[in-house]
Amino acid sequence: MTGPVLSLRDVRKTYVMGDLSVDALAGVSMDVHEGEYVAVMGPSGSGKSTLMHILGCLDVPTSGTYELAGTDVSRMTETELAEIRNRRIGFVFQGFNLLPSLNAWRNVELPLLYAGVPRDERRQRAARALDRVGLADRLDHRPGELSGGQQQRVAVARALVTDPSLILADEPTGNLDSRSTADVLGLFEELSGAGRTIMLITHEEDVAAAAQRTVRIRDGLVDQAGGAA
Amino acid sequence: MSTFDTFRSAFGALRSHRLRSALTMLGILIGIAAVILTVGLGQGAQAQVQSEISKLGSNLLVVTPGSTTSSTGIRGGRGTSSTLTNGDAAALATASVAPDIRAVAATSTSMQSVTAGTTNWTTTVVGTTPSWAQVRARDLSAGRFVTQDDVNQARPVAVLGSETVTELFNGRSPVGQSVSINGSSFTVVGVLQAIGSTSTTANEDDQVIVPQTTFATRVAANSTRAAVSTIYIEATSQATLTAAYQEAKALLLTRHGVTSTTADFTLSSQQSLLQTATATDRTLTILLGGVAGISLLVGALGIANMMLVSVAERVREIGLRKALGATPAAVRQQFLVEASSLGVSGGVLGLLLAGAGAAVLPHFLAQPVRISPAAAAAAVGVSLLIGVVAGVYPAGRAARLAPIDALRND
Numbered sequence A: 001m002t003g004p005v006l007s008l009r010d011v012r013k014t015y016v017m018g019d020l021s022v023d024a025l026a027g028v029s030m031d032v033h034e035g036e037y038v039a040v041m042g043p044s045g046s047g048k049s050t051l052m053h054i055l056g057c058l059d060v061p062t063s064g065t066y067e068l069a070g071t072d073v074s075r076m077t078e079t080e081l082a083e084i085r086n087r088r089i090g091f092v093f094q095g096f097n098l099l100p101s102l103n104a105w106r107n108v109e110l111p112l113l114y115a116g117v118p119r120d121e122r123r124q125r126a127a128r129a130l131d132r133v134g135l136a137d138r139l140d141h142r143p144g145e146l147s148g149g150q151q152q153r154v155a156v157a158r159a160l161v162t163d164p165s166l167i168l169a170d171e172p173t174g175n176l177d178s179r180s181t182a183d184v185l186g187l188f189e190e191l192s193g194a195g196r197t198i199m200l201i202t203h204e205e206d207v208a209a210a211a212q213r214t215v216r217i218r219d220g221l222v223d224q225a226g227g228a229a
Numbered sequence B: 001m002s003t004f005d006t007f008r009s010a011f012g013a014l015r016s017h018r019l020r021s022a023l024t025m026l027g028i029l030i031g032i033a034a035v036i037l038t039v040g041l042g043q044g045a046q047a048q049v050q051s052e053i054s055k056l057g058s059n060l061l062v063v064t065p066g067s068t069t070s071s072t073g074i075r076g077g078r079g080t081s082s083t084l085t086n087g088d089a090a091a092l093a094t095a096s097v098a099p100d101i102r103a104v105a106a107t108s109t110s111m112q113s114v115t116a117g118t119t120n121w122t123t124t125v126v127g128t129t130p131s132w133a134q135v136r137a138r139d140l141s142a143g144r145f146v147t148q149d150d151v152n153q154a155r156p157v158a159v160l161g162s163e164t165v166t167e168l169f170n171g172r173s174p175v176g177q178s179v180s181i182n183g184s185s186f187t188v189v190g191v192l193q194a195i196g197s198t199s200t201t202a203n204e205d206d207q208v209i210v211p212q213t214t215f216a217t218r219v220a221a222n223s224t225r226a227a228v229s230t231i232y233i234e235a236t237s238q239a240t241l242t243a244a245y246q247e248a249k250a251l252l253l254t255r256h257g258v259t260s261t262t263a264d265f266t267l268s269s270q271q272s273l274l275q276t277a278t279a280t281d282r283t284l285t286i287l288l289g290g291v292a293g294i295s296l297l298v299g300a301l302g303i304a305n306m307m308l309v310s311v312a313e314r315v316r317e318i319g320l321r322k323a324l325g326a327t328p329a330a331v332r333q334q335f336l337v338e339a340s341s342l343g344v345s346g347g348v349l350g351l352l353l354a355g356a357g358a359a360v361l362p363h364f365l366a367q368p369v370r371i372s373p374a375a376a377a378a379a380v381g382v383s384l385l386i387g388v389v390a391g392v393y394p395a396g397r398a399a400r401l402a403p404i405d406a407l408r409n410d
Helices: A048-055 A078-088 A104-115 A119-132 A148-160 A178-193 B003-015 B018-054 B086-092 B131-135 B148-153 B162-169 B212-219 B241-256 B270-313 B315-323 B328-365 B373-400
Strands: A006-017 A020-032 A037-041 A063-068 A089-092 A166-170 A198-202 A213-218 B060-065 B101-116 B119-128 B140-143 B157-160 B178-181 B184-192 B207-211 B230-235 B265-269
Touching: A006 A048, A020 A048, A020 A063, A037 A048, A037 A178, A048 A166, A048 A198, A078 A089, A078 A104, A078 B315, A078 B328, A089 A148, A104 A119, A104 A148, A119 A148, A148 A166, A148 A178, A166 A178, A178 A198, B003 B018, B003 B328, B018 B270, B018 B328, B018 B373, B060 B241, B060 B270, B086 B101, B086 B230, B086 B241, B101 B131, B101 B162, B101 B212, B101 B241, B119 B162, B119 B212, B131 B230, B148 B212, B157 B162, B157 B178, B162 B184, B178 B207, B184 B207, B184 B212, B207 B212, B230 B241, B241 B265, B265 B270, B270 B315, B270 B328, B270 B373, B315 B328, B328 B373
Parallel strands: A037 A198, A037 A213, A089 A166, A166 A198, B119 B207, B157 B184
Antiparallel strands: A006 A020, A006 A063, B060 B230, B060 B265, B101 B119, B101 B178, B101 B230, B140 B184, B157 B207, B178 B184
């Protein structure tokens, strides 16, 4: 039995604005094991976004430790964090965040570009990832030529392409209609079924319901009453 | 990220804003072309002057009457008083006194109306000795030059410049014909080979050479114009030019009973003539080059400005790239490559424009434009440097952007 993919211990994030200091996270501890599909829920202002930034290695905690795949990333420099993000984390954003001037496979290969993977291998792996999300016939389409649901699938393919330890989805269905939402959630379920570790941040109950378990955040703390399993 | 991928990505970004990139590049293009052309014009002018002055002869020293510079630094009127004599020339030609001087030619000049038949032409008439042809490195295209015998006998013979022949004889052979100068009849014995007209010195192809003695008695009789206006001295070699200069100076100072500060003559070498003639050209080149340099600076500011706009516009893209694993160094590199690509392509296109200008301009300006490979290489190097320098600040800003600020969903 290996340890958790992701382990937070008493993580705090304090923002200081003048004389005022605000604890966005007031001591969060949680573990996520390999293959889990976890939803993080909370109202706006709960610290949900801050938690997502720390989980995604986009920011570092003020105190406490965060271990990702056995590596303590809580005190890393920006360059080290960039490498961790590149190798360990696949992001899916609310606004898709595809580059409009690049076609589907060029968008998907971006993380591999920064990992220094050679061009032929990049193209192969990007094509495989797009095939995985059911867009094998859309390799050369630009984001503008794809529907919202398809664009989010491209984004999921981009998150998959580096074979990361964790897929971190931030409100991935926020910009989608109900049909595309079902489509993308179905895709996550499928990935989860294939053993992927997924964290999904949302404020919608029915989206969170798709996950195996739900962590609720309130006032910078994990809401125990909400039932962290 | 490999170098190739960095460049591909940078060109992709520049292509997606074609007009803006093109306009920014235009700034550098114009600046580089302006600098290369002004410097090229300056160098062309200098080369032209250089070739003009070398046409005067080789290893040449020139003595003119009058002093150059007083102790207060005020330039005196060169050639205003006639203090040189044929005796000076004869003394300079004495091997025992001045061993490094090979030949000396004293000249007297006068503007005269020269008539052949019914044709009339006003030109410079030069009275001199047979050594003139050697000292001034001139050959004859027909006939012979003035001989010592001609000088001794004060014969009425004349050697004509090629343009003078064209004006007076309209293509017919002048040798054996006679021309009239100041009422006296002269027989044409030779024609000087053309050396090309000059703009910085007197027209060397339009003059009439007569023996010194004949000049004194027939052309400028009873007038101060009979005095020697210039003495040309040829040193034995390039290496002895300085020694010849010193010998000539010492000899003339002694003969005239003056010191360096009260000298009543001016002794100049080809080198000093060259320096005087090119000094103004150089000043002008530096001035114009400076103005062109300013336009290049403006072009550089254009790049910096565009890159700043580009960074501000692409905050989301930068954030995304960082989230996907771009290190600050990779982001900085991408923007630096974009900026320097703009600089270099502007520089290369500017070089091409300058090349086209160099080919076309001489037809309108009667002025050669010389673009040296070194200047061309320097231009491209400078444009690369400009791109990099202009890109440093915007690239640094892009590299420092925090991905969370860049990725906000609003």
